[in-house]
Structures are given as structure tokens and as C-alpha cells.
Amino acid sequence: MSSYPEDDQLIRQLAAGDEGAWRRLYDDMRSPFRLFFIRYGAMAPEDALNLFQEAMVVLHRNCTGGKIQPPLTSSIKTYLFGIGKILLKKNGVDTRHWDDDIPELPVAPEVESREDQRANAELVRRLLDKIGEPCKRLLELIFVHGYVMDAVAEELELPSAGAARKRKFDCLKKMRDLIVFKT
Amino acid sequence: MPSNLYDIEPIERYLLGQMEPAERVAFEALLQADEGHRAEVENYRRLFGGFAAIRSEAFRKLALLWEAEADAASDEVELIEWYLNGQLQGPGRNAFEERMLSDEHLAGEVEAYRQLHYGFSAARSEVFRDKLEGWESAKSSPVALKAASRRPLLYRIAAAAAAVLLLAGFGLNWYANSHYSRPALVASYYQPPRSETIMGNDQPTLTTIAQQFTRANELFQKQHYAEAYQAFDGLLGSLPAAGLDKFNHQYFLEQSEWNRLLAAMAMDTPPLDPAGEARRIAGADGHEFQAEAKRLSRQLQSVWYKWAN
Numbered sequence: 001m002s003s004y005p006e007d008d009q010l011i012r013q014l015a016a017g018d019e020g021a022w023r024r025l026y027d028d029m030r031s032p033f034r035l036f037f038i039r040y041g042a043m044a045p046e047d048a049l050n051l052f053q054e055a056m057v058v059l060h061r062n063c064t065g066g067k068i069q070p071p072l073t074s075s076i077k078t079y080l081f082g083i084g085k086i087l088l089k090k091n092g093v094d095t096r097h098w099d100d101d102i103p104e105l106p107v108a109p110e111v112e113s114r115e116d117q118r119a120n121a122e123l124v125r126r127l128l129d130k131i132g133e134p135c136k137r138l139l140e141l142i143f144v145h146g147y148v149m150d151a152v153a154e155e156l157e158l159p160s161a162g163a164a165r166k167r168k169f170d171c172l173k174k175m176r177d178l179i180v181f182k183t
Numbered sequence: 184m185p186s187n188l189y190d191i192e193p194i195e196r197y198l199l200g201q202m203e204p205a206e207r208v209a210f211e212a213l214l215q216a217d218e219g220h221r222a223e224v225e226n227y228r229r230l231f232g233g234f235a236a237i238r239s240e241a242f243r244k245l246a247l248l249w250e251a252e253a254d255a256a257s258d259e260v261e262l263i264e265w266y267l268n269g270q271l272q273g274p275g276r277n278a279f280e281e282r283m284l285s286d287e288h289l290a291g292e293v294e295a296y297r298q299l300h301y302g303f304s305a306a307r308s309e310v311f312r313d314k315l316e317g318w319e320s321a322k323s324s325p326v327a328l329k330a331a332s333r334r335p336l337l338y339r340i341a342a343a344a345a346a347v348l349l350l351a352g353f354g355l356n357w358y359a360n361s362h363y364s365r366p367a368l369v370a371s372y373y374q375p376p377r378s379e380t381i382m383g384n385d386q387p388t389l390t391t392i393a394q395q396f397t398r399a400n401e402l403f404q405k406q407h408y409a410e411a412y413q414a415f416d417g418l419l420g421s422l423p424a425a426g427l428d429k430f431n432h433q434y435f436l437e438q439s440e441w442n443r444l445l446a447a448m449a450m451d452t453p454p455l456d457p458a459g460e461a462r463r464i465a466g467a468d469g470h471e472f473q474a475e476a477k478r479l480s481r482q483l484q485s486v487w488y489k490w491a492n
Binding site: 019022023026027030031034035038039040041042043044045049053056057060061064065066067069099117118120121122123124125127139143144146169172173175176179 | 191192195199200201223226227229230231232233234235236237238239240241242243245246247249250253258259261262265270271272273274275276277278279
């Protein structure tokens with residue numbers, strides 16, 4: 001039985017890319033996150049807001065990338081605040097002496113540098129431009145916009161979800177071969 | 184090993200965290216034993232990482248949009264509220280108190296909200312005290328008297344709350360008018376010209392500009408704000424062709440821009456948007472009045488300014 005049934009439900013919506021759910025989470029967490037980091041980290045209010053934005057991006061990435069899945073072992077709030085602390089640690093801030101109630105996370109959130117992210121995004125954009133428009137559109141729908149196979153089939157007028165799935169692997173293969181060609 | 188010998192489907196499920204624990208362990212064992220398979224997984228990791236990065240970039244843009252729509256103007260008030268109700272503790276509280284020492288505007292806002300805070304707290308206590316008395320009298324009075332005893336109780340509660348609110352209202356009104364009315368702001372920000380700054384008798388047009396500047400300030404000091412506005416505005420128009428050295432040009436430009444803004448603020452119908460001009464100067468790095476303009480911008484956005492004007 002899950003310790004956080006409501007958050008489990010929410011994480012499913014977030015993982016599915018429900019924009020409304022993300023917006024509500026953003027609005028709900030903005031104040032408590034600011035208070036926490038201004039209080040314990042003595043951060044300037046603007047810095048706390050920047051950190052909040054970064055932490056939300058990491059949470060989004062981990063949710064949509066399947067790194068956080070129900071049943072959760074911590075609440076989403078704990079997870080988000082934990083990401084904030086990890087981001088600060090990466091910037092050399094020592095958070096060990098904080099007298100807070102955010103435990104060490106059972107699953108450390110993956111925090112990638114902005115530079116690495118930009119480089120990865122650039123690589124994929126370059127490859128997408130080389131595999132033809134139909135493949136590009138299909139892979140963007142799946143991996144960028146989070147469409148499920150049924151929706152992809154409908155959007156691209158393919159006969160079935162199975163056909164969309166097969167096309168997806170063909171297109172991925174095209175991209176993967178371009179990586180080998182480059183390296 | 185050629186890439187088409189590996190099945191993409193399990194690789195995708197592995198990289199996207201969609202494998203059950205047992206399947207994951209078995210798959211990792213497979214990778215351990217096959218270097219080609221490991222390389223294949225790494226290739227796809229780059230691809231999926233790139234897609235995730237593109238998705239993150241899109242989300243980041245969305246989050247910036249939400250932030251722009253968030254009520255950032257109330258952030259400062261929220262911070263003050265946390266401070267006053269004790270939620271802001273530890274290092275954050277110390278940092279906030281240090282900020283108050285160096286930021287007169289913030290200290291003023293905290294003081295004003297403290298009055299509100301105490302006013303509401305007193306009103307709540309008064310209401311609760313009367314409620315206790317009401318419960319007490321309800322216990323000791325005969326049933327028939329209960330209805331009759333309510334009227335004075337409610338009356339006293341309303342009177343107490345009204346008195347507290349009235350007191351708070353007078354205090355806040357005084358605070359708003361003495362600190363945030365347009366005349367009060369103009370008076371607090373205006374600085375008479377520093378005559379020693381005007382140097383360089385070898386510049387023929389300097390005397391004319393200096394005279395224009397002195398005249399504009401005289402008009403300002405006599406509170407002929409519309410004429411002062413025109414005079415500063417005219418001076419700003421003459422400056423580009425005056426051929427002054429950089430020092431004097433900068434001096435007259437920044438002084439006149441700032442005083443023109445203050446003159447506009449003092450007018451019933453300002454010929455320029457004071458808030459917009461204050462923001463512009465606040466954003467002008469190196470401007471002599473940048474710090475003042477930042478403070479003024481915040482004040483023009485505060486509830487006190489709206490109250491007093």
C-alpha cells in the first residue's frame with residue numbers, strides 16, 4: 001500500500017505530460033519552496049525563485065523520463081525540495097548543517113548540467129533534420145510532446161498504434177545509424 | 184556487432200525506466216557480457232538524452248511563462264508576512280533583518296504591515312474574549328435569557344473590531360500619506376543642484392546650459408512643477424548639440440532626467456509615465472540616480488502608493 005496515494009495519482013498525471021497538473025504544481029509549490037530556501041539557505045528571494053525553476057525542470061525531466069514512478073517513497077514536495085538541495089550542493093553550498101525536515105532522498109534525482117543538456121539537445125536536433133520530415137514529426141510527437149501511440153497513429157493517419165510503434169523503431173534506428181556514421 | 188542485431192524495444196524500456204526490477208537485473212547481466220550491446224545502449228542513451236533535453240527546454244520556457252504570470256508583486260508582502268508571523272527563522276531571518284537595516288523602504292513596509300498584523304491579532308483576541316464570555320454567560324443564564332444576551336455581545340464584538348480597525352486605519356492612512364503620497368515622494372527624492380560640479384569655463388555653451396539648469400531648479404523649488412518639467416525637458420533637448428565634455432554632459436543629463444521625472448510626478452496629469460520612466464532609469468547601469476529609481480519603482484508599485492494617491 002502506498003504511503004502517498006494522492007501524490008501517486010498526481011505523478012501519473014505529471015508523467016503523462018498533463019500541462020494543467022504541472023501548472024497547478026508550479027503554483028502550489030512556488031511559495032513553500034521559496035520560504036524553505038530563504039529560511040534555511042538565507043537565499044535572496046530572486047535566487048530562491050531561480051532555484052525553484054531549475055528544480056521544477058529537473059522534476060519534469062525525472063517524471064517524464066520514468067525516473068520517478070508510483071508507489072512513491074517520499075512526497076512530491078519532499079522530492080522537489082530534495083532536488084533543490086542537490087542543485088545547491090552542486091554549486092558548492094553545504095546543506096548538511098540545515099536543521100530541516102527534508103530527508104536524504106531514497107532515489108537521488110538525476111541532475112544534469114545545462115551545458116550537457118544543450119549539447120544533447122543539439123545532437124538530436126541535428127540528427128532529426130537528417131532523417132526526413134515524416135520520421136522527424138513522428139519522433140517529436142512521441143519523445144518531445146509525450147504522445148501515446150494511439151494519439152500518434154491518429155495524428156499521422158497511420159492504420160494502428162502498432163503501425164506507429166513499428167515506425168517509431170524504424171525511425172529511431174535511422175537516427176542511431178547516423179550516430180555511428182558520425183563517430 | 185552490427186546494430187541491427189540488437190532489439191531496440193528492450194533498450195528503450197531499459198533507458199526509460201520501464202523495466203521491472205527482475206527484468207532490469209537480467210538485462211544488465213546481458214550488457215555485462217556483451218560489449219557490443221553495451222555500446223548500442225550507449226548510442227540510444229545519447230538519443231533519448233537528447234530528446235529529454237529538448238523536452239526540458241520546452242518545459243523551461245513554459246515555466247518562465249508561468250513565472251511571468253505569477254503574482255510576483257506580492258512576493259515581497261509574502262516575505263514580510265513570513266517574517267512577522269515567525270515562519271521565517273534561522274539564517275533567512277537574519278538575512279532579512281540585515282536587509283531591513285540597509286533598505287529603508289523595506290523597513291517601512293515591514294513596519295506598516297506590523298501595524299496591520301497587530302491590528303488583526305488584537306481584533307481576533309477581542310472577538311475570542313467575547314466569545315468566551317458568551318459561553319460562560321450561556322452556561323450560567325436561564326435558557327429564556329440566552330437570546331436577549333446575544334445582542335450586547337455581538338454589539339460589543341462589532342464595536343471592538345470596529346475600534347481596532349479604525350485605529351489601524353488612522354495609523355495606516357497617516358503612514359501612507361506621509362511616506363507615499365506623490366508630494367511626499369517628490370520631496371524625499373529631490374536634491375538641489377551641486378554647484379561645484381559645474382566646471383570647465385572653456386566650454387562656451389556650458390554657461391547657457393548651467394543657466395537653464397539653475398532656472399529649472401528654481402522653478403522646481405518654487406513648486407511650479409509644470410514649468411520646471413518644461414525647463415528640464417527643454418534642457419535635455421538642447422544637450423546633444425551643446426558639445427559639452429563627457430563629464431558635464433553626463434551630469435546635466437542624469438540630473439535633468441531625474442528632476443524631470445520628479446516634476447512630472449508632482450503634476451496632476453503627468454506628461455510622461457512616472458513608473459515607466461523610473462523603471463527606465465533603474466535599468467540604466469551607471470546612472471547617478473539608478474539606486475533611487477529602483478527604490479522609487481518599488482514604491483510606485485506598493486499598496487501604500489495606491490492608497491495614498
